[in-house]
Amino acid sequence: MTIKNLCWIRRDLRLHDHHALSESLKNGDETYIAFIFDETILEKLNVKKDRRITFIIDSLKEIELEMQKHSASILIRFGDPKIEIPKIISEFGINGLYLNRDYEPRAKIRDDSIIKILQKKGVDTFTFKDHVFYEKAEVLNGQREIYKVFTPYKNKWLETFKSQESVLANFKCPLNKLAVVKNPDSILLIDWYKKIHFEEQSSLLKAGPSEAHKKLLGFKKYISNYKLARDIPALNQTSNLSPYIRMGNLSVREMIKVAISGTDEGHSTWLSEIIWRDFYQVILDVYPKVETHCFKAQYDLIKWAGSREHFQLWCEGKTGYPIVDAAMRCLNQTGMMHNRLRMVVASFLTKTLLVDWRLGEHYFAEKLLDFDLAANNGGWQWSASTGVDAQPYFRIFNPYNQSEKFDPEGIFIKTWCPELKYFSNKKIHYPHESDLVEQVEAKCFIGKDYPHPIVAYKTQKEKALAMFKAIS
Ligand SMILES: Cc1cc2nc3c(=O)[nH]c(=O)nc-3n(C[C@H](O)[C@H](O)[C@H](O)COP(=O)(O)OP(=O)(O)OC[C@H]3O[C@@H](n4cnc5c(N)ncnc54)[C@H](O)[C@@H]3O)c2cc1C
Structure with a gap:
């Protein structure tokens, strides 16, 4: 029997160093990739001119071009993922769903419901850590609780990291195991702006994994000076990578590799900022109430x-x-x-x-x-x-x-x-x-x-x- 997997990409728009994709390719004979324009999120965006939609569509276009080299194509849908994912699963006879974990309260509820729907259909879901370097249970204090103060959290993060640098190894994604798909709805053929009722926007930042890598390489020139320069807006010498890491054009591991490639204060200060990112993800994961309430x-x-x-x-x-x-x-x-x-x-x-x-x-x-x-x-x-x-x-x-x-x-x-x-x-x-x-x-x-x-x-x-x- 051919094992068919589906990797659902969301805030991880890339085909390299991608934990869920890597596992899906490893554990199946064929992997399909899907992206859903989630109507429940899009209908909340009042202004239909949104640069983030352009960023997503441009990222998907780059991914599609790469996939087409392997006669593959992303399956793109517009609707509620709770309906669209099970539909794709049935349509292609998928055996397992693979996805990277998202720690936002609404995303957790959505993913849990999909997992339950698929369980009833006898389809297993496999979720992975990708978007952060350490999740909530990995950096704990002496009482096995999460830290609520950044500096000791950071110290423990660094101590844990010292013994686990090998985790930085790249998640291999051999794309020759992607399923061959002829897709009339390809992001390169269809006007998806029209379908989802948004307008294309111009942006100063070009989206996509190649641009993210260019920016990461470019930032290496400035990183040693980061501690001094990062507070002066007119210098513009921070990495400007936040949209790329947000949309997953780049993995957090790739950023950390650059952060630990030098030992000066610029490198260590930049690593601290990436640790702040993990810290806040853990806080949101453990205390979802902060979305609407004061932490204190x-x-x-x-x-x-x-x-x-x-x-x-x-x-x-x-x-x-x-x-x-x-x-x-x-x-x-x-x-x-x-x-x-x-x-x-x-x-x-x-x-x-x-x-x-x-x-x-x-x-x-x-x-x-x-x-x-x-x-x-x-x-x-x-x-x-x-x-x-x-x-x-x-x-x-x-x-x-x-x-x-x-x-x-x-x-x-x-x-x-x-x-x-x-x-x-x-x-x-x-x-x-x-x-x-x-x-x-x-x-x-x-x-x-x-x-x-x-x-x-x-x-x-x-x-x-x-x-x-x-x-x-
Ligand atoms: C009021 C307020 C709102 C913010 N809103 C966001 C937001 O919506 N999205 C966002 O990514 N960042 C947010 N930040 C954090 C920070 O301002 C941005 O991450 C940073 O300006 C992005 O620029 P950069 O990529 O050049 O960062 P760099 O200085 O190059 O830092 C590298 C990366 O570390 C992470 N990072 C840096 N600082 C922080 C921080 N304080 N908290 C968490 N992660 C950090 C980002 O992923 C960033 O890309 C906010 C900060 C404040 C004070």
Whole structure:
């Protein structure tokens, strides 16, 4: 009997170093690959112009081209995976379903239901760790519990890793064992945008595994300098790999191999960031409530005093705080934002505008090309001081100091707020403090060409402290 397996790819859009695919190819005679445009996810995206859809379709096109070299083709469907996966299983007489584990609450529920549906049909499902390096049960403290503080988690992660570096071995995916499929619905032939009711978008970032590898190689030039350069947005010397790792164009093991290829502080700091990624995945996996609630339950009692109007101005990059506005405009136009700026705008929204972190988190979720529930939620709750191992509530970023420190010449500000480009390096951080002569010289009138600050930082800081103290 020919053993036919189905590998269902989701947030792992590649054909190399792919755990589920590797096992499927190893354990079967023929492997089919499927991707489902999940209507339950897509219908939640209100804006039908979404760069992430283009990123996914472009990734699938590259995968399809590679598969066609082996007379294979991805089976693409649009609908509810709980219906579509069993349909494919029946249509092709599949013996086993292979997939990589996803730790998001809704994905876990979806996968569990599919596993049960298939069990009833006598089809086994095999799930694998791929998307993180270590799962929840692999890095535990002395009491066999998960860590809730990052530094000891990281130390244990590194200690465990030392004894297991061989795990970094590549998962081999011999594509000659893919099933031969003639597919009239190929992603290369059919206008899938039309089928799923979205519009193609232009993006600054080219999608797909080849581009991910190019970027990873390119980043090797900068990695030694990462510790120093990573906080300066205008330098753009972080890896910019987050959309690729989010969609799985690249495996986490490939990133770790680069991170451990050198021993300087640049390499070790970059490895720490990848460990933060694992940490937040574990938190979401074990505490799914963080999706809607503060990790520190007492902070669910906070009465966020901010207004909808201020939230809207924050979204549009019209707060009168140049570093915040530049960052938000960059997000709106590119779908990307530098990590330092994510912290600045998140702190500003929650602790200067006093707006509930959940609103900001949802806005990021709509806009970010690299949106990842675990990392986004972790980042927002860290900034708002409501999260696991978050910064204490009384540490409030001063947006002016952040601006002077991390964009000293205003290069980033000038790129995204061009109306401010003639202000001096000093005044670009405080354009509202310029006198009339300075505004004439800068060809920018505050209140007309660029807004006055919508709130006063110092007053708001006191209100934020009072808001937190009220429930602490
Ligand atoms: C409010 C807020 C929201 C965020 N939302 C997201 C999100 O939706 N998706 C996302 O991938 N990251 C998010 N981050 C984390 C971080 O900002 C991005 O991962 C980083 O900016 C991506 O750029 P890079 O690929 O150049 O990162 P690099 O600095 O090159 O880091 C390498 C990789 O490590 C991971 N990483 C880095 N920093 C973090 C972190 N703090 N937490 C978890 N993983 C990290 C990413 O996968 C990243 O690609 C958020 C941070 C904050 C403060």
